[in-house]
Amino acid sequence: MTVRIITDSLSDLTKDLADEFGVTVVPLTVLFGHEAYLDRVTITTEQFYDRLIHGDIWPTTTQPTPQAFAEAYEKLGQETDEILVVTLSSRMSGTYQSAVGAKAMVGKKYKVEIIDSTTVGMGLGLIVISAAKAAKKGAKLAELAEMVKSARSRAHFIAYFDTLKYLAKGGRAGRAQALLGSLLSVKPILTVREGEMAPLTRVRSLRAGMEYLYNFVASCSGRIEELAVEHTTTAEEADKLAAQFAELLPNQRIFRSTVSPVLGTYGGPGATAVTVLEAAPK
Amino acid sequence: MKVKVVETVTGQELRDMLATATSWLEKSAPDIDALNVFPVPDGDTGTNMLLTMRSSVEEAFQSTDTSVGAVAQAIAQGALMGARGNSGVILSQIWRGLAQGLKGKKTITGKDFAEALRQASKMAYRGISNPVEGTILTVVKAAAAGAEEQAERDSDLVGVLEAAVNAAGEAVADTPMLLPVLKEAGVVDAGGQGLYVVLDGALRYLRGESEQMQFRKPQIITSSVAQPARLSVQTVDEIPYGYCTEFLLMGKGLNPDAMRTRLQRKGQSLIVVGDEDTVRVHVHTLDPGNVIRYATTLGTMHQVSIRNMDEQHQDFLAMQRQRMPATDVATVAVVAGDGLAEVFASLGASAIVSGGQTMNPSIKEILQAVKSVPSDKVIVLPNNKNVVLTAQQVQALTDKKIEVVPTQTIPQGVAALLTYDYEADFETNVKLMAEAMAKIKTIEITYSARSWALNGLRVKKKQPIGLLDGELLTAGNEPEDVVHKILAKVHVRRSEIVTIYYGEDIQAAEAEAMAESIRQKYSQLQVEVVRGGQPYYTYIISIE
Numbered sequence: 097m098t099v100r101i102i103t104d105s106l107s108d109l110t111k112d113l114a115d116e117f118g119v120t121v122v123p124l125t126v127l128f129g130h131e132a133y134l135d136r137v138t139i140t141t142e143q144f145y146d147r148l149i150h151g152d153i154w155p156t157t158t159q160p161t162p163q164a165f166a167e168a169y170e171k172l173g174q175e176t177d178e179i180l181v182v183t184l185s186s187r188m189s190g191t192y193q194s195a196v197g198a199k200a201m202v203g204k205k206y207k208v209e210i211i212d213s214t215t216v217g218m219g220l221g222l223i224v225i226s227a228a229k230a231a232k233k234g235a236k237l238a239e240l241a242e243m244v245k246s247a248r249s250r251a252h253f254i255a256y257f258d259t260l261k262y263l264a265k266g267g268r269a270g271r272a273q274a275l276l277g278s279l280l281s282v283k284p285i286l287t288v289r290e291g292e293m294a295p296l297t298r299v300r301s302l303r304a305g306m307e308y309l310y311n312f313v314a315s316c317s318g319r320i321e322e323l324a325v326e327h328t329t330t331a332e333e334a335d336k337l338a339a340q341f342a343e344l345l346p347n348q349r350i351f352r353s354t355v356s357p358v359l360g361t362y363g364g365p366g367a368t369a370v371t372v373l374e375a376a377p378k
Numbered sequence: 379m380k381v382k383v384v385e386t387v388t389g390q391e392l393r394d395m396l397a398t399a400t401s402w403l404e405k406s407a408p409d410i411d412a413l414n415v416f417p418v419p420d421g422d423t424g425t426n427m428l429l430t431m432r433s434s435v436e437e438a439f440q441s442t443d444t445s446v447g448a449v450a451q452a453i454a455q456g457a458l459m460g461a462r463g464n465s466g467v468i469l470s471q472i473w474r475g476l477a478q479g480l481k482g483k484k485t486i487t488g489k490d491f492a493e494a495l496r497q498a499s500k501m502a503y504r505g506i507s508n509p510v511e512g513t514i515l516t517v518v519k520a521a522a523a524g525a526e527e528q529a530e531r532d533s534d535l536v537g538v539l540e541a542a543v544n545a546a547g548e549a550v551a552d553t554p555m556l557l558p559v560l561k562e563a564g565v566v567d568a569g570g571q572g573l574y575v576v577l578d579g580a581l582r583y584l585r586g587e588s589e590q591m592q593f594r595k596p597q598i599i600t601s602s603v604a605q606p607a608r609l610s611v612q613t614v615d616e617i618p619y620g621y622c623t624e625f626l627l628m629g630k631g632l633n634p635d636a637m638r639t640r641l642q643r644k645g646q647s648l649i650v651v652g653d654e655d656t657v658r659v660h661v662h663t664l665d666p667g668n669v670i671r672y673a674t675t676l677g678t679m680h681q682v683s684i685r686n687m688d689e690q691h692q693d694f695l696a697m698q699r700q701r702m703p704a705t706d707v708a709t710v711a712v713v714a715g716d717g718l719a720e721v722f723a724s725l726g727a728s729a730i731v732s733g734g735q736t737m738n739p740s741i742k743e744i745l746q747a748v749k750s751v752p753s754d755k756v757i758v759l760p761n762n763k764n765v766v767l768t769a770q771q772v773q774a775l776t777d778k779k780i781e782v783v784p785t786q787t788i789p790q791g792v793a794a795l796l797t798y799d800y801e802a803d804f805e806t807n808v809k810l811m812a813e814a815m816a817k818i819k820t821i822e823i824t825y826s827a828r829s830w831a832l833n834g835l836r837v838k839k840k841q842p843i844g845l846l847d848g849e850l851l852t853a854g855n856e857p858e859d860v861v862h863k864i865l866a867k868v869h870v871r872r873s874e875i876v877t878i879y880y881g882e883d884i885q886a887a888e889a890e891a892m893a894e895s896i897r898q899k900y901s902q903l904q905v906e907v908v909r910g911g912q913p914y915y916t917y918i919i920s921i922e
Binding site for chain 1: 590598720797798801
């Protein structure tokens with residue numbers, strides 16, 4: 097039986113991508129005051145960003161309950177005897193804990209292996225896609241688990257932020273705190289290290305930011321297994337960047353996604369991210 | 379998701395709520411310990427508040443009367459008996475005020491809670507001889523105000539507590555604005571953060587989230603203020619902190635107010651709280667014996683604790699070092715003008731040496747700054763042509779590894795500092811910074827010191843003159859036309875951002891007018907105005 101894969105909505109796998117790779121996505125929740133929405137399920141990214149920018153309630157987010165994971169396990173358990181769960185970084189959210197908690201709630205009819213991806217966004221998304229491809233080719237659970245663990249250090253998620261206001265207000269700035277409080281208007285570029293947001297550098301303009309993202313991908317050229325581009329509100333800029341990558345790497349599929357509402361709560365408007373999943377050394 | 383509307387809670391629920399809030403606090407106690415810099419950076423605020431809360435929980439569950447009034451009274455009594463540290467004692471005062479406000483109540487409504495919180499806030503200030511804002515006191519006051527405002531609209535308890543939590547959270551985030559020592563350390567107040575977590579835990583209990591809380595952690599509020607620039611000064615500080623002296627005094631007819639007045643001059647951070655039978659004392663003193671001798675004349679002493687705060691402080695510093703970001707490269711910048719110094723600090727310069735065009739720093743001054751930063755590898759940004767050579771002499775005088783990125787103007791220095799790559803090594807960063815400085819154009823405007831003529835340019839004394847990348851280019855009648863003459867010679871079509879740093883003799887409005895004239899002429903440029911406060915140069919302008 098094929099191993100089935102579960103991830104959470106912070107993988108930024110759109111419905112189309114999740115369907116294509118046969119991945120189950122358990123949504124986190126975004127709250128505007130008392131109104132709760134399931135990430136990308138009962139609220140679209142457009143609706144969300146519109147409200148984030150124009151609304152007067154600051155959204156908050158919560159992880160899925162163990163129950164939500166348990167239901168996903170039981171559903172897939174009817175089709176397979178091996179389930180791989182890959183979650184966003186456990187240092188950013190309790191989602192991993194929920195997935196672990198759910199394991200104790202279901203029986204032992206099937207094996208569940210839960211891995212903390214230590215990353216987020218398409219960093220997590222590309223790890224999951226790569227695992228799904230291998231599962232389709234018949235890789236077993238133990239093998240997939242090893243693959244995912246080794247992929248963690250090869251997934252490079254690099255994000256351009258228009259502002260760190262949202263990240264800081266949400267309490268998720270991690271080591272990127274070093275970039276807060278600048279008296280000049282600067283645009284931070286961050287990555288994820290040891291499961292937390294970490295600073296890379298700063299630029300002074302959108303153009304310089306896009307150039308940085310482009311140069312980063314170009315510097316990986318020849319070692320790229322998967323590549324993704326995603327944005328919160330600036331689709332045009334991200335499309336332009338994706339088009340440049342298409343020119344640079346004509347044979348590379350470029351996964352084009354949007355940042356989910358829950359992740360966008362911290363990214364804020366105007367953010368663009370690229371992710372390179374480096375190929376495993378032969 | 380179901381949202382609970384909770385009109386009231388009973389005494390039993392209040393007890394469970396307290397227990398939930400205590401486990402919530404337990405989860406972030408180590409993080410709160412790490413924030414602790416005021417009044418003494420000894421790193422135990424989270425732990426102290428937790429121990430105080432535990433004592434309250436124990437007492438509350440022993441109470442046979444389970445009306446709200448009785449449970450609240452037991453909580454307050456437990457807090458007083460078990461209070462530890464500054465923030466613990468203040469927390470016990472908060473419970474005491476709450477208990478007074480809830481006296482005789484069977485259940486708590488939103489309105490009751492708001493009123494009790496107001497009492498708690500007043501009580502918290504009362505036990506302290508010199509209340510300091512930007513601490514747990516400010517946070518409890520804000521929480522009370524938030525709760526009262528909401529209670530007037532609607533007495534639903536969840537809504538009122540939510541308003542209190544939100545107001546507390548915002549007050550915590552603002553603590554660095556009120557208390558300079560927090561701003562310097564780039565942290566929020568630890569005690570305030572602890573109170574926020576307690577209130578947040580209580581709210582989550584009411585919302586029925588106790589189960590999810592097992593898998594989550596309280597949020598640590600981040601300071602909105604920049605990280606500190608001059609870390610070095612704090613580590614060489616050798617003022618002894620003395621002994622943190624705490625005890626519980628039991629007797630008859632005790633008078634906390636009189637005791638507070640008597641102990642006033644015996645030490646710092648004095649708190650005396652309690653009633654006629656039980657008084658808790660907390661003080662930081664160099665002579666604990668003196669305090670204890672006095673107290674023994676009044677009653678019997680219990681739970682006596684005397685801790686050496688200098689030792690605690692050393693442990694705290696070790697803990698801080700472990701938590702510091704893993705950057706092993708520091709940057710020292712030579713800057714004139716308080717505004718510019720702040721700009722460099724906000725961009726992450728580790729130390730600032732004061733100096734520039736009119737007052738070049740000595741080798742010794744730069745060397746001291748290099749020695750003071752907590753890194754073995756140091757990048758120096760001279761930011762002036764005349765300082766580059768001085769900076770290059772420093773390497774011979776220290777074992778640290780020094781690289782001078784030869785920035786000749788302030789804008790070059792800013793560009794270099796901005797480009798700093800947090801993941802690259804020392805050599806790569808030096809290279810990246812040198813590349814970045816080369817991409818910047820600098821305009822400097824000043825006034826001619828005398829009349830002269832050179833290369834067909836005639837300049838009168840006190841006439842505005844303009845330099846482009848350090849070369850004298852033109853003169854004019856007003857700074858504005860000098861700037862525009864130079865801009866016309868620079869190919870700004872491919873540029874994006876112009877930053878104007880205005881000098882000490884310029885008003886913000888004048889600088890803004892200059893910016894507006896540039897925007898009008900070059901609509902594609904983004905023009906930013908920053909107060910530089912520099913002497914000599916009326917304007918320093920970067921074009922990138």
